[in-house]
Amino acid sequence: MATYYCPAHADALGLKAGIDTSDLLGTTYQREKHAKHTSTSGSSSEGVRTVFDSNSTAYYAECIRATITHGFVELTGQRKNILFVPSTGSALGVKLNWGVEASKPDTIVVVKTSQASAIHAFLDNSSNYSTSRCAQRGCALW
Numbered sequence: 001m002a003t004y005y006c007p008a009h010a011d012a013l014g015l016k017a018g019i020d021t022s023d024l025l026g027t028t029y030q031r032e033k034h035a036k037h038t039s040t041s042g043s044s045s046e047g048v049r050t051v052f053d054s055n056s057t058a059y060y061a062e063c064i065r066a067t068i069t070h071g072f073v074e075l076t077g078q079r080k081n082i083l084f085v086p087s088t089g090s091a092l093g094v095k096l097n098w099g100v101e102a103s104k105p106d107t108i109v110v111v112k113t114s115q116a117s118a119i120h121a122f123l124d125n126s127s128n129y130s131t132s133r134c135a136q137r138g139c140a141l142w
């Protein structure tokens, strides 16, 4: 069961403070995640893979920074993810099921936010969050 906070309340509660984005592609793990989520290569052997339209490392890093600045927070157990919907319904890439395009995701998901050496991003569909509300005041999340 996840708990959500809208951008304003996440900021007010300090939930987005202290996330280290100084070197988003600094580790092999992060570079592998970037490569995976900017290429369809090998996706036919994976149940789900989301792929950004651009494979630019600068664009990917900017997506992570924009998500932390503008996004809403998802808390699940010890995990803190941050999600950003720049424009509902505007595709940022593709979601593949066993290599076959299944949907056009419009949401950036930043995960491993407490580990500077592992923080990375992938895509999801905002429809998965459209009925969720902020735990603080019931606000819409975007």
Ligand SMILES: [Zn+2]
Pocket: 005, 006, 007, 008, 009, 010, 134, 135, 136, 137, 138, 139
């Ligand atoms: Zn709120």
